[in-house]
Amino acid sequence: MALLSAGKIATYTICAGVVGSAGVGSYCYLTRSTEVTIEELIKTDAKDKQFIGASDHGKVHAGWTQYKTDNTSRGTTKGKDFWNLENWAEQHNQENVPETFAKECQEQKKAKVIGKEDAKYTNFLKWCVK
Template identity: 30%
Template sequence: MPSSLLTKATLGTLGVGTVATGSIYLGKDLIVARNQKTKTSIEELIETVNPDKRFISRPGTSSHWRAVWSEYKKDNNVWNLAGLDTTTASSTEDAPQEFMDACDSKKEQEVLDKGDSLYSQVVKYCTRNTLVRDLINETEGKTLLTKGSDFATNQDWKTVWELYKQDNNGKNTDSWDIGSWSSNKDSSNVPDAFATKCGTKSEVEEYQLDQSNYLDVLKYCTKVG
Protein backbone atom coordinates (compact mmCIF):
# COMPACT_ATOMS: atom_id res chain seq x y z
CA MET A 1 0.00 0.00 0.00
CA PRO A 2 1.42 3.44 -0.89
CA SER A 3 2.66 5.31 2.15
CA SER A 4 0.18 8.15 1.57
CA LEU A 5 -2.74 5.74 1.60
CA LEU A 6 -1.35 3.99 4.69
CA THR A 7 -1.06 7.29 6.49
CA LYS A 8 -4.64 8.24 5.60
CA ALA A 9 -5.92 4.87 6.74
CA THR A 10 -4.06 5.14 10.03
CA LEU A 11 -5.31 8.64 10.67
CA GLY A 12 -8.80 7.57 9.80
CA THR A 13 -8.64 4.75 12.31
CA LEU A 14 -7.33 7.08 14.99
CA GLY A 15 -10.11 9.50 14.17
CA VAL A 16 -12.74 6.85 14.67
CA GLY A 17 -11.12 5.88 17.93
CA THR A 18 -11.13 9.46 19.09
CA VAL A 19 -14.79 9.86 18.21
CA ALA A 20 -15.63 6.61 19.93
CA THR A 21 -13.69 7.60 23.03
CA GLY A 22 -15.35 10.99 23.01
CA SER A 23 -18.73 9.30 22.83
CA ILE A 24 -17.85 7.22 25.85
CA TYR A 25 -16.89 10.26 27.90
CA LEU A 26 -19.99 12.11 26.72
CA GLY A 27 -22.10 9.12 27.70
CA LYS A 28 -20.64 9.12 31.20
CA ASP A 29 -21.35 12.83 31.56
CA LEU A 30 -24.95 12.27 30.55
CA ILE A 31 -25.34 9.42 33.02
CA VAL A 32 -23.87 11.50 35.84
CA ALA A 33 -26.07 14.46 34.93
CA ARG A 34 -29.18 12.30 34.93
CA ASN A 35 -28.32 10.85 38.33
CA GLN A 36 -27.74 14.23 39.95
CA LYS A 37 -30.72 15.53 41.91
CA THR A 38 -31.42 19.19 42.45
CA LYS A 39 -31.50 20.32 46.03
CA THR A 40 -34.41 22.38 47.30
CA SER A 41 -34.77 24.54 50.37
CA ILE A 42 -36.65 22.86 53.19
CA GLU A 43 -39.13 25.73 53.20
CA GLU A 44 -40.04 25.16 49.54
CA LEU A 45 -40.10 21.39 49.93
CA ILE A 46 -42.59 21.55 52.79
CA GLU A 47 -44.99 23.51 50.59
CA THR A 48 -45.16 20.63 48.11
CA VAL A 49 -44.49 17.55 50.24
CA ASN A 50 -46.29 18.56 53.44
CA PRO A 51 -49.19 20.89 52.58
CA ASP A 52 -50.64 19.78 55.91
CA LYS A 53 -47.95 21.79 57.71
CA ARG A 54 -47.27 25.51 58.20
CA PHE A 55 -44.33 27.22 59.83
CA ILE A 56 -45.12 28.62 63.25
CA SER A 57 -45.09 32.41 63.40
CA ARG A 58 -43.74 34.38 66.33
CA PRO A 59 -43.91 35.21 69.21
CA GLY A 60 -42.68 32.20 71.13
CA THR A 61 -45.49 32.49 73.65
CA SER A 62 -47.98 30.69 71.41
CA SER A 63 -49.14 27.21 72.34
CA HIS A 64 -47.67 25.89 69.09
CA TRP A 65 -44.18 27.16 69.90
CA ARG A 66 -44.40 25.88 73.45
CA ALA A 67 -45.36 22.42 72.21
CA VAL A 68 -42.51 22.06 69.70
CA TRP A 69 -39.97 23.52 72.16
CA SER A 70 -41.02 20.89 74.67
CA GLU A 71 -40.56 18.17 72.03
CA TYR A 72 -37.15 19.52 71.10
CA LYS A 73 -35.96 19.35 74.69
CA LYS A 74 -37.24 15.79 75.04
CA ASP A 75 -35.05 14.87 72.07
CA ASN A 76 -31.91 16.07 73.88
CA ASN A 77 -30.97 19.24 71.99
CA VAL A 78 -30.31 17.57 68.61
CA TRP A 79 -29.17 20.88 67.08
CA ASN A 80 -26.68 21.49 69.90
CA LEU A 81 -28.02 24.94 70.67
CA ALA A 82 -25.71 26.61 73.17
CA GLY A 83 -26.69 28.48 76.30
CA LEU A 84 -30.16 26.98 76.64
CA ASP A 85 -31.58 24.84 79.41
CA THR A 86 -32.85 21.76 77.63
CA THR A 87 -32.79 19.44 80.61
CA THR A 88 -36.43 19.82 81.59
CA ALA A 89 -39.41 19.60 79.25
CA SER A 90 -42.50 21.69 79.87
CA SER A 91 -45.39 22.43 77.55
CA THR A 92 -45.95 25.78 79.28
CA GLU A 93 -42.46 27.18 78.74
CA ASP A 94 -42.10 29.83 76.03
CA ALA A 95 -39.82 29.01 73.11
CA PRO A 96 -36.54 30.97 73.39
CA GLN A 97 -35.32 33.34 70.70
CA GLU A 98 -32.35 31.11 69.88
CA PHE A 99 -34.61 28.16 69.12
CA MET A 100 -36.87 30.17 66.83
CA ASP A 101 -33.83 31.66 65.09
CA ALA A 102 -32.54 28.13 64.49
CA CYS A 103 -35.83 27.25 62.80
CA ASP A 104 -35.54 30.30 60.55
CA SER A 105 -32.01 29.35 59.60
CA LYS A 106 -32.54 25.65 59.04
CA LYS A 107 -35.65 25.99 56.91
CA GLU A 108 -33.52 27.86 54.35
CA GLN A 109 -31.03 25.01 54.05
CA GLU A 110 -31.27 22.82 50.96
CA VAL A 111 -31.83 19.06 50.94
CA LEU A 112 -32.35 16.45 48.25
CA ASP A 113 -35.73 15.20 49.44
CA LYS A 114 -37.94 14.54 52.44
CA GLY A 115 -35.73 11.62 53.45
CA ASP A 116 -33.10 13.98 54.80
CA SER A 117 -33.00 13.92 58.61
CA LEU A 118 -32.84 17.72 58.77
CA TYR A 119 -36.08 17.94 56.82
CA SER A 120 -37.83 15.70 59.33
CA GLN A 121 -36.43 17.73 62.21
CA VAL A 122 -37.63 21.04 60.79
CA VAL A 123 -41.10 19.59 60.24
CA LYS A 124 -41.16 18.30 63.81
CA TYR A 125 -39.74 21.33 65.61
CA CYS A 126 -40.74 24.31 63.47
CA THR A 127 -44.20 23.61 62.06
CA ARG A 128 -47.79 23.08 63.14
CA ASN A 129 -50.79 21.56 61.43
CA THR A 130 -52.41 23.63 58.70
CA LEU A 131 -55.63 25.35 59.80
CA VAL A 132 -58.67 26.58 57.89
CA ARG A 133 -57.62 30.17 58.54
CA ASP A 134 -54.31 29.48 56.78
CA LEU A 135 -56.19 28.39 53.67
CA ILE A 136 -58.45 31.44 53.86
CA ASN A 137 -55.45 33.76 54.19
CA GLU A 138 -53.97 32.15 51.09
CA THR A 139 -57.20 32.48 49.10
CA GLU A 140 -56.91 35.43 46.76
CA GLY A 141 -59.62 38.05 47.11
CA LYS A 142 -60.97 36.81 50.45
CA THR A 143 -60.44 38.02 54.01
CA LEU A 144 -61.55 36.23 57.16
CA LEU A 145 -64.05 38.26 59.17
CA THR A 146 -63.10 39.10 62.73
CA LYS A 147 -65.49 39.49 65.62
CA GLY A 148 -65.12 43.17 66.41
CA SER A 149 -67.24 45.23 68.77
CA ASP A 150 -69.74 46.07 66.02
CA PHE A 151 -70.01 42.62 64.43
CA ALA A 152 -73.76 42.35 65.09
CA THR A 153 -74.54 45.26 62.78
CA ASN A 154 -71.45 45.20 60.56
CA GLN A 155 -72.51 44.99 56.91
CA ASP A 156 -69.93 42.38 55.95
CA TRP A 157 -71.09 40.16 58.80
CA LYS A 158 -74.75 40.77 57.97
CA THR A 159 -74.15 39.76 54.36
CA VAL A 160 -72.82 36.31 55.26
CA TRP A 161 -75.42 35.92 58.01
CA GLU A 162 -78.21 36.44 55.48
CA LEU A 163 -76.58 33.86 53.22
CA TYR A 164 -76.36 31.40 56.10
CA LYS A 165 -80.05 31.93 56.92
CA GLN A 166 -81.04 31.37 53.29
CA ASP A 167 -79.12 28.10 53.14
CA ASN A 168 -80.81 26.90 56.33
CA ASN A 169 -84.29 28.16 55.52
CA GLY A 170 -87.06 25.76 56.48
CA LYS A 171 -84.85 23.67 58.75
CA ASN A 172 -85.64 22.97 62.38
CA THR A 173 -81.94 23.08 63.20
CA ASP A 174 -79.25 24.95 61.31
CA SER A 175 -76.21 23.16 59.88
CA TRP A 176 -73.77 24.62 62.42
CA ASP A 177 -76.16 24.19 65.33
CA ILE A 178 -75.50 27.67 66.71
CA GLY A 179 -78.44 27.29 69.11
CA SER A 180 -81.84 28.97 69.47
CA TRP A 181 -82.44 28.64 65.76
CA SER A 182 -86.17 29.22 66.05
CA SER A 183 -85.50 32.79 67.15
CA ASN A 184 -82.11 33.44 65.54
CA LYS A 185 -83.36 32.64 62.06
CA ASP A 186 -85.57 35.74 62.14
CA SER A 187 -82.87 38.07 63.44
CA SER A 188 -81.46 40.68 61.06
CA ASN A 189 -78.51 41.30 63.35
CA VAL A 190 -75.72 38.76 63.55
CA PRO A 191 -76.01 36.48 66.60
CA ASP A 192 -72.99 36.19 68.85
CA ALA A 193 -73.10 32.41 68.48
CA PHE A 194 -72.72 32.65 64.70
CA ALA A 195 -69.70 34.96 64.83
CA THR A 196 -68.15 32.80 67.54
CA LYS A 197 -68.71 29.69 65.43
CA CYS A 198 -66.84 31.33 62.55
CA GLY A 199 -63.86 31.89 64.81
CA THR A 200 -63.95 28.34 66.10
CA LYS A 201 -64.26 26.76 62.67
CA SER A 202 -61.43 28.85 61.27
CA GLU A 203 -59.11 27.15 63.77
CA VAL A 204 -60.02 23.63 62.63
CA GLU A 205 -57.14 21.61 61.16
CA GLU A 206 -57.54 21.32 57.40
CA TYR A 207 -55.27 21.52 54.35
CA GLN A 208 -57.51 20.36 51.48
CA LEU A 209 -59.45 22.94 49.51
CA ASP A 210 -62.30 20.59 48.59
CA GLN A 211 -63.39 19.89 52.17
CA SER A 212 -66.44 21.42 53.89
CA ASN A 213 -64.28 22.60 56.79
CA TYR A 214 -62.71 25.11 54.42
CA LEU A 215 -65.60 25.71 52.02
CA ASP A 216 -68.12 26.55 54.74
CA VAL A 217 -65.85 29.09 56.42
CA LEU A 218 -65.00 30.56 53.03
CA LYS A 219 -68.71 30.98 52.31
CA TYR A 220 -70.03 32.18 55.67
CA CYS A 221 -67.10 33.87 57.39
CA THR A 222 -65.25 35.94 54.81
CA LYS A 223 -65.57 39.17 52.90
CA VAL A 224 -64.26 40.28 49.54
CA GLY A 225 -60.88 41.93 49.74
Protein backbone atom coordinates in the same frame (compact mmCIF):
# COMPACT_ATOMS: atom_id res chain seq x y z
CA MET B 1 -40.06 -27.65 29.59
CA ALA B 2 -38.75 -27.28 33.06
CA LEU B 3 -41.07 -27.11 35.99
CA LEU B 4 -40.47 -24.56 38.71
CA SER B 5 -39.72 -25.94 42.10
CA ALA B 6 -41.94 -25.09 45.05
CA GLY B 7 -39.09 -23.01 46.51
CA LYS B 8 -38.83 -20.83 43.40
CA ILE B 9 -42.59 -20.33 43.26
CA ALA B 10 -42.61 -19.26 46.91
CA THR B 11 -39.70 -16.87 46.30
CA TYR B 12 -41.42 -15.26 43.29
CA THR B 13 -44.68 -14.94 45.22
CA ILE B 14 -42.94 -13.25 48.14
CA CYS B 15 -41.09 -10.86 45.80
CA ALA B 16 -44.32 -9.93 44.03
CA GLY B 17 -45.97 -9.27 47.40
CA VAL B 18 -43.11 -7.07 48.57
CA VAL B 19 -43.07 -5.06 45.34
CA GLY B 20 -46.87 -4.66 45.43
CA SER B 21 -46.85 -3.56 49.07
CA ALA B 22 -44.09 -1.06 48.40
CA GLY B 23 -46.09 0.38 45.52
CA VAL B 24 -49.25 0.74 47.58
CA GLY B 25 -47.30 2.22 50.49
CA SER B 26 -45.57 4.72 48.22
CA TYR B 27 -48.87 5.75 46.65
CA CYS B 28 -50.47 6.32 50.06
CA TYR B 29 -47.45 8.29 51.28
CA LEU B 30 -47.23 10.49 48.20
CA THR B 31 -50.95 11.24 47.96
CA ARG B 32 -51.66 11.86 51.64
CA SER B 33 -53.19 15.20 52.52
CA THR B 34 -51.96 17.51 55.20
CA GLU B 35 -54.60 19.22 57.29
CA VAL B 36 -54.30 22.94 57.96
CA THR B 37 -56.55 25.34 59.81
CA ILE B 38 -59.00 27.44 57.84
CA GLU B 39 -57.18 30.53 59.08
CA GLU B 40 -53.84 29.25 57.68
CA LEU B 41 -55.42 28.37 54.34
CA ILE B 42 -57.05 31.78 54.00
CA LYS B 43 -53.69 33.46 54.66
CA THR B 44 -52.32 31.76 51.54
CA ASP B 45 -55.47 31.50 49.43
CA ALA B 46 -57.47 34.65 50.15
CA LYS B 47 -55.14 37.14 51.83
CA ASP B 48 -57.46 40.11 51.25
CA LYS B 49 -60.35 38.53 53.17
CA GLN B 50 -61.37 39.39 56.73
CA PHE B 51 -63.29 37.23 59.17
CA ILE B 52 -66.59 38.04 60.84
CA GLY B 53 -65.76 38.87 64.44
CA ALA B 54 -67.34 40.17 67.62
CA SER B 55 -67.43 43.69 66.15
CA ASP B 56 -69.85 42.43 63.48
CA HIS B 57 -72.45 41.39 66.06
CA GLY B 58 -75.62 43.38 65.43
CA LYS B 59 -74.72 44.37 61.87
CA VAL B 60 -76.23 43.21 58.61
CA HIS B 61 -73.89 40.81 56.83
CA ALA B 62 -74.29 38.79 53.62
CA GLY B 63 -72.64 35.75 55.23
CA TRP B 64 -75.30 35.56 57.96
CA THR B 65 -78.01 35.91 55.31
CA GLN B 66 -76.42 33.06 53.33
CA TYR B 67 -76.12 30.88 56.47
CA LYS B 68 -79.84 31.34 57.14
CA THR B 69 -80.70 30.53 53.52
CA ASP B 70 -78.49 27.43 53.51
CA ASN B 71 -80.09 26.17 56.72
CA THR B 72 -83.76 27.00 56.07
CA SER B 73 -84.57 23.52 54.79
CA ARG B 74 -83.04 21.95 57.90
CA GLY B 75 -85.70 23.45 60.18
CA THR B 76 -85.63 25.86 63.08
CA THR B 77 -85.18 23.46 66.00
CA LYS B 78 -81.89 23.72 67.91
CA GLY B 79 -79.38 21.36 66.40
CA LYS B 80 -80.96 21.49 62.96
CA ASP B 81 -78.70 24.20 61.56
CA PHE B 82 -75.26 23.31 60.24
CA TRP B 83 -73.28 24.61 63.24
CA ASN B 84 -75.92 23.86 65.92
CA LEU B 85 -76.06 27.49 67.02
CA GLU B 86 -77.59 28.29 70.39
CA ASN B 87 -81.02 29.90 70.06
CA TRP B 88 -81.24 29.00 66.36
CA ALA B 89 -85.04 28.84 66.67
CA GLU B 90 -85.13 32.50 67.74
CA GLN B 91 -82.20 33.78 65.70
CA HIS B 92 -82.95 32.36 62.26
CA ASN B 93 -85.29 35.29 61.56
CA GLN B 94 -82.88 38.02 62.68
CA GLU B 95 -81.53 40.32 60.02
CA ASN B 96 -78.41 41.28 61.97
CA VAL B 97 -75.55 38.95 62.90
CA PRO B 98 -76.26 37.36 66.30
CA GLU B 99 -73.44 37.06 68.82
CA THR B 100 -73.55 33.24 68.68
CA PHE B 101 -72.90 33.30 64.93
CA ALA B 102 -70.01 35.79 65.24
CA LYS B 103 -68.44 33.61 67.96
CA GLU B 104 -68.90 30.45 65.90
CA CYS B 105 -67.11 32.07 62.96
CA GLN B 106 -64.18 32.77 65.28
CA GLU B 107 -64.19 29.12 66.41
CA GLN B 108 -64.56 27.70 62.90
CA LYS B 109 -61.45 29.46 61.62
CA LYS B 110 -59.48 27.08 63.90
CA ALA B 111 -61.04 24.01 62.26
CA LYS B 112 -58.69 21.78 60.27
CA VAL B 113 -59.38 21.16 56.60
CA ILE B 114 -57.68 19.14 53.89
CA GLY B 115 -57.74 21.84 51.22
CA LYS B 116 -59.72 24.47 49.35
CA GLU B 117 -62.38 21.97 48.24
CA ASP B 118 -63.15 20.85 51.82
CA ALA B 119 -66.81 21.63 52.66
CA LYS B 120 -65.80 23.20 55.98
CA TYR B 121 -63.60 25.67 54.10
CA THR B 122 -66.08 26.52 51.35
CA ASN B 123 -68.86 27.02 53.91
CA PHE B 124 -66.59 29.23 56.00
CA LEU B 125 -65.87 31.40 52.96
CA LYS B 126 -69.61 31.73 52.24
CA TRP B 127 -70.64 32.47 55.80
CA CYS B 128 -67.77 34.06 57.73
CA VAL B 129 -65.66 36.09 55.33
CA LYS B 130 -66.28 39.69 54.37
